[in-house]
Amino acid sequence: MTAVVTCADVGQLVAAIGALVVRGAPLLGVAGAYGVALAALRGEDVAEAAGRLAAARPTAVNLGWGVRRALQAYRDAAPGEGAAAALAQARTIAAEDAAASAAMAAHGLRLVPPGARILTHCNTGSLVSAGEGTAFAVILAAHRSGRLARLWIDETRPLLQGARLTAWEAGRAGIPHALLADGAAGSLMASGQVDLVLTGADRIAADGSVANKVGTYGLAVLARQHAVPFVIVAPVSTVDFATPDGACIPVEHRPSDEVAAVNGYQVAPEGTPAYNPAFDVTPPSLISALVTEHGVIEPVTAGNLRSLSVEAGRLAGPQPGSYVER
Amino acid sequence: MTAVVTCADVGQLVAAIGALVVRGAPLLGVAGAYGVALAALRGEDVAEAAGRLAAARPTAVNLGWGVRRALQAYRDAAPGEGAAAALAQARTIAAEDAAASAAMAAHGLRLVPPGARILTHCNTGSLVSAGEGTAFAVILAAHRSGRLARLWIDETRPLLQGARLTAWEAGRAGIPHALLADGAAGSLMASGQVDLVLTGADRIAADGSVANKVGTYGLAVLARQHAVPFVIVAPVSTVDFATPDGACIPVEHRPSDEVAAVNGYQVAPEGTPAYNPAFDVTPPSLISALVTEHGVIEPVTAGNLRSLSVEAGRLAGPQPGSYVER
DSSP: OOOOOOOOSHHHHHHHHHTTSSOSHHHHHHHHHHHHHHHHHTTOOHHHHHHHHHTSOSSOHHHHHHHHHHHHHHHHSOTTOHHHHHHHHHHHHHHHHHHHHHHHHHHHHTTOOTTEEEEEOSOOSGGGSSSSOSHHHHHHHHHHTTOEEEEEEEOOTTTTHIIIIIHHHHHHHTOOEEEEOGGGHHHHHHTTOOSEEEEOOSEEETTSOEEEETTHHHHHHHHHHTTOOEEEEOOGGGEETTSOSGGGSOOOBOOTHHHHEETTEEOSOTTOOEEOBSEEEEOGGGOSEEEETTEEESSOOHHHHHHHHHHHHHHHTTHHHHHHOO | OOOOOOOOSHHHHHHHHHTTSSOSHHHHHHHHHHHHHHHHHHTOOHHHHHHHHHTSOSSOHHHHHHHHHHHHHHHHSOTTOHHHHHHHHHHHHHHHHHHHHHHHHHHHHTTOOTTEEEEEOSOOSGGGSSSSOSHHHHHHHHHHTTOEEEEEEEOOTTTTHIIIIIHHHHHHHTOOEEEEOGGGHHHHHHTTOOSEEEEOOSEEETTSOEEEETTHHHHHHHHHHTTOOEEEEOOGGGEETTSOSGGGSOOOBOOTHHHHEETTEEOSOTTOOEEOBSEEEEOGGGOSEEEETTEEESSOOHHHHHHHHHHHHHHHTTHHHHHHOO
16 A cells, blocks of 8 residues: 655654654655755745754754755745745755666666675665665666566564565565565575675765664674675765764664554553664675765775765765765 | 463364464473373374474474473383373473573573673573573573673564563563664674673574574674674573584474564565574574583583583483484
8 A cells, every 4th residue: 555645844744754754865855855945935934944854863864965955045046036946956856866866776786796686674765765766776777687586675673664665666666575574684694595785874974884774784794794795875965974983973763662562563561661773883894885876985985985975076066065064 | 461372182282382372492392292191181192193293393302302202101101001101291391391490590690790781582481481491591590689780682573572572571570671673683782782692592403503583693693793692591402413413403484474464464565475484593603602401511512512411311311312312
């Protein structure tokens, strides 16, 4: 079942972001920008709305980046044209994101061997992007080119984005796939049935540390143990040069009931407390490569990331500056 | 809520074992023996019942071991006394299991440092044992002696034994505890909040490879990565010298809907296939120590296991022979 949620004001959009109705790093950037345009078009206090939007979730750097780009466009516009300028900026960000998806797919495809059995975590497809997504865009490209033998999908507890969303996207695309409990990834790799792990990222620090959905770090450790390439697919807007390293990435901790109950069904005894970080941080030493819309970074080092930013800035204009300046 | 299920014949017991109403390696041994006694008391075909009981699940070696012990007692008895002999044997196995729990708790406590934050997986307490269990018996002993600062409980997908059962046992015992999604164990260890990992075992091969609830292997890899001791607690009856190594342990694969649906609530699209092994296998190189009722094996090697078996045989009589002879 597919439900379409319409957010008619900034308050509804902030609530939708907080409840993960709108989620995934690239789409959060698009949504943040559209939120600023929405505030401007409705005559709300745009700066205040921008602040609320940027703070709706703490980890994905794209959210604040999209908000700031639209806010800047609003402020730079001629009198009376701010709302139109913010909306145009949001549309530009969405178009850039779709183009970035296509470019990431093309670059990432080079890392996929024929007959690949790919393991992915969380959801990184068209439900998180104005295009076909990040890691899932590479998976789709591999499927279309005949290189994908099977997609393994971590169910991704606690919110089951793999089971609810990625399995749906895989089925819709006709990709041979199977779901697994997150804890089954270890024996799957040990049995030699995984050739490549592909995930997205919510924020990449300047040293190459990657914050992504909780469970990603454990996968990276397992991938290294089994000599399976572990590849991150993310647009350059995910890199936050203002965050020097992984320890500086703020990790959102979410309510206990996301773990103690499953889809509203109480599983653990009432009142059971939970450790429920939404993300974890994977050090660059465990990451085989980072696929961006501007190419593949391999190995993932601070220097290579910095070079990419310069390259991306030359190619795309103001984009990198907007996240360096924070 | 606690429900008591009464199995009035062998068919009901086999069904309860298959549905994991009766589960956990030690309790499966007890249940298998009582099942043989039940067949004998009801006048069923005892050999046929023993075969069905032993085959109800493939991985836990204790099940067949308990069945064989009771069957042997039945066969060795004087005419007309087989049922009573099988029942007496089942009661002996239950009493031995309770005594083994207490002994494992005492031996394991020596490995728990003061102020320990222990992570456990699945359920290993009084719900899997005629006593206080295996790993959970050590945890209870640590709690009673004031050494346990906190118990971290993996929810243990797909069947959520950690959330449903271990959280209940911990709450009942007044142990400070918190639940986590299995995928969160990596960042928890990385944050330095785990001092020790304790789990049970479903079968231990002659080389020291441990089959246990799926997800255990990944925890062992993560524990090694973070230099956290990874300790298995299991009675000697869990060691199967007829299984030379981990690759020879049969791993039960269970239905897809255990993953695709959660507690009967469909999460993934209908018909989504799943990779759903109930167990995984951890090599002895990743295991810091094995706590048994006869002492602690450290390091876990084929030679040390063999010495333990000789020692256990000297102490406990016929017990080791019954699993060596298969």
